[in-house]
Amino acid sequence: MRSPSPHKSRFLEVRRPVSRRQAALSAIAIWVLFFGIWLIAAEGGMVNPLLVPSPVQVFETTWNLFVDRGFIGDIGISVWRVVLAFAMASALSVPLGVMMGTFPAIEAIFAPFVSAWRYLPAPSFIPILLMWFGTGEAPKLALLFLGVVFFLITLVMDHTKNVRKELIETALTLGANRKVTVLNVVLPAVLPEIVTAMRQMLAVTWTYLVIAEIVASTTGIGAMMMRARRFLKTDEILSGIIVIGVLGLVFDLLFKAAHRWLFPYLQEKR
Amino acid sequence: MSSAVLHLDEVSKTFALAKGRELTAVDKVSFEVERNSIVVLLGPSGCGKSTVLRMIAGLETPTGGTITLGETPVTGPGRDRGMVFQAYTSFDWLSVRRNVEFGMKINGVPAAERREQAEHFIRLVGLSKFLDAYPSQLSGGMRQRVAIARTLANGPELLLMDEPFGALDAETRWQMQELMIDVAEQAQTGMIIVTHDIEEAIFLADKIVFLSAHPGRVKEEIIPAFKSGGRIRSKEELVQTPGYAELERKIMRLMREEGQHE
Numbered sequence: 001m002r003s004p005s006p007h008k009s010r011f012l013e014v015r016r017p018v019s020r021r022q023a024a025l026s027a028i029a030i031w032v033l034f035f036g037i038w039l040i041a042a043e044g045g046m047v048n049p050l051l052v053p054s055p056v057q058v059f060e061t062t063w064n065l066f067v068d069r070g071f072i073g074d075i076g077i078s079v080w081r082v083v084l085a086f087a088m089a090s091a092l093s094v095p096l097g098v099m100m101g102t103f104p105a106i107e108a109i110f111a112p113f114v115s116a117w118r119y120l121p122a123p124s125f126i127p128i129l130l131m132w133f134g135t136g137e138a139p140k141l142a143l144l145f146l147g148v149v150f151f152l153i154t155l156v157m158d159h160t161k162n163v164r165k166e167l168i169e170t171a172l173t174l175g176a177n178r179k180v181t182v183l184n185v186v187l188p189a190v191l192p193e194i195v196t197a198m199r200q201m202l203a204v205t206w207t208y209l210v211i212a213e214i215v216a217s218t219t220g221i222g223a224m225m226m227r228a229r230r231f232l233k234t235d236e237i238l239s240g241i242i243v244i245g246v247l248g249l250v251f252d253l254l255f256k257a258a259h260r261w262l263f264p265y266l267q268e269k270r
Numbered sequence: 271m272s273s274a275v276l277h278l279d280e281v282s283k284t285f286a287l288a289k290g291r292e293l294t295a296v297d298k299v300s301f302e303v304e305r306n307s308i309v310v311l312l313g314p315s316g317c318g319k320s321t322v323l324r325m326i327a328g329l330e331t332p333t334g335g336t337i338t339l340g341e342t343p344v345t346g347p348g349r350d351r352g353m354v355f356q357a358y359t360s361f362d363w364l365s366v367r368r369n370v371e372f373g374m375k376i377n378g379v380p381a382a383e384r385r386e387q388a389e390h391f392i393r394l395v396g397l398s399k400f401l402d403a404y405p406s407q408l409s410g411g412m413r414q415r416v417a418i419a420r421t422l423a424n425g426p427e428l429l430l431m432d433e434p435f436g437a438l439d440a441e442t443r444w445q446m447q448e449l450m451i452d453v454a455e456q457a458q459t460g461m462i463i464v465t466h467d468i469e470e471a472i473f474l475a476d477k478i479v480f481l482s483a484h485p486g487r488v489k490e491e492i493i494p495a496f497k498s499g500g501r502i503r504s505k506e507e508l509v510q511t512p513g514y515a516e517l518e519r520k521i522m523r524l525m526r527e528e529g530q531h532e
């Protein structure tokens with residue numbers, strides 16, 4: 001047996017960072033493995049092709065959906081619902097959360113209300129939302145809004161409370177009044193955390209979108225998938241899933257890019 | 271009339287605890303700060319020295335006694351008493367220049383004057399090369415310099431500092447202590463500095479107010495006699511000064527006496 005050399009490189013090293021090259025190769029490998037197993041299972045006849053179409057067929061179907069069947073319209077409607085509902089939720093949550101995190105008097109009013117609503121699953125409102133708003137856009141937007149708003153308020157409030165006391169006291173001893181303290185110190189201090197919280201909650205909005213469109217919609221990606229189910233088109237269902245995944249990823253990357261662009265000072269740590 | 275800018279007259283602070291009990295953190299503390307002088311609040315932990323400083327800043331309300339700045343009683347925080355904390359307080363989203371301009375901006379100083387003042391005080395603390403850097407690019411000592419420049423540029427009558435160099439390494443600490451002597455002479459500002467570092471206290475202080483612990487009371491006011499000919503400018507000079515070692519021993523004895531009560 002050879003004596004262990006101290007420079008011998010092993011695959012598993014405790015907490016040793018991997019190179020960019022190794023990281024990229026590992027990422028590609030796991031996806032190749034996934035599609036490989038799928039391809040072999042489907043093409044080799046190991047699974048019912050009606051239930052599990054091959055990845056090749058799914059990509060062909062996705063292409064056809066875009067080119068011939070106006071899938072882009074369904075995607076547009078879904079994206080529009082997410083963006084609009086999320087914008088409304090943010091417009092309420094950010095100012096309210098910052099105020100609650102800054103002024104205990106405001107927290108004392110709203111916190112008991114907001115935390116109770118957080119424990120009610122938003123989908124439990126679907127029947128009543130349908131009765132109130134009918135079948136138009138309103139019940140979908142309302143579900144997305146309800147699903148996100150109470151969590152976002154709580155996150156923004158918690159991050160605002162974490163703004164260090166010394167920053168606020170510094171502002172006060174420099175002669176700042178309440179308004180200046182909130183707008184020029186608390187808000188810019190917490191803004192990077194707010195954008196991160198929004199990024200997380202946008203992913204949750206996508207979840208509620210699919211629920212809304214599957215349950216009660218004739219348009220959008222979720223509705224397309226439910227139509228496909230009626231005609232046993234598993235390839236189209238899988239296309240829908242892939243498109244939703246890609247859209248979620250794209251929005252996440254956009255938020256990350258916005259974060260870097262808005263807060264350049266956070267990237268310059270030395 | 272005396273030349274004192276700040277008077278503390280029997281200032282007390284009692285905190286309410288659970289079950290109706292009370293804790294007296296500061297008990298009838300009185301002292302004065304002369305114009306442009308450096309007063310150091312020194313004492314063992316638990317002597318309430320930070321609480322005294324926070325009451326002067328207006329960030330805590332005394333439960334007894336009065337604090338008067340000039341002729342005006344202190345009732346809350348204000349720009350006439352700027353404070354520098356031990357924790358870093360740089361506004362990370364603003365460049366060094368804009369950090370230093372912050373106080374002047376919110377107090378309505380015109381842009382041209384702001385710019386000039388900011389550059390003056392940034393030069394004074396030796397950060398001219400870093401005007402447009404962000405605080406996250408600076409070391410801990412440099413960030414404290416930004417905080418000091420920001421407070422001074424706002425034109426306070428008193429600069430309050432709560433263990434401002436406590437988080438810095440030894441070498442940076444000396445540099446900052448020596449810098450404070452320069453700053454005190456050039457900015458013509460009175461200072462109150464809280465510390466538990468005896469050497470730092472002797473180096474910086476025109477007057478040391480020694481507080482005893484549990485509750486915090488003024489045990490002794492000490493004026494380093496060897497400074498009668500002026501402040502000492504470097505740490506090396508300090509340790510060679512006749513009388514320094516004796517004063518350090520005396521304060522160590524005071525600290526030990528306090529420790530024994532616990």
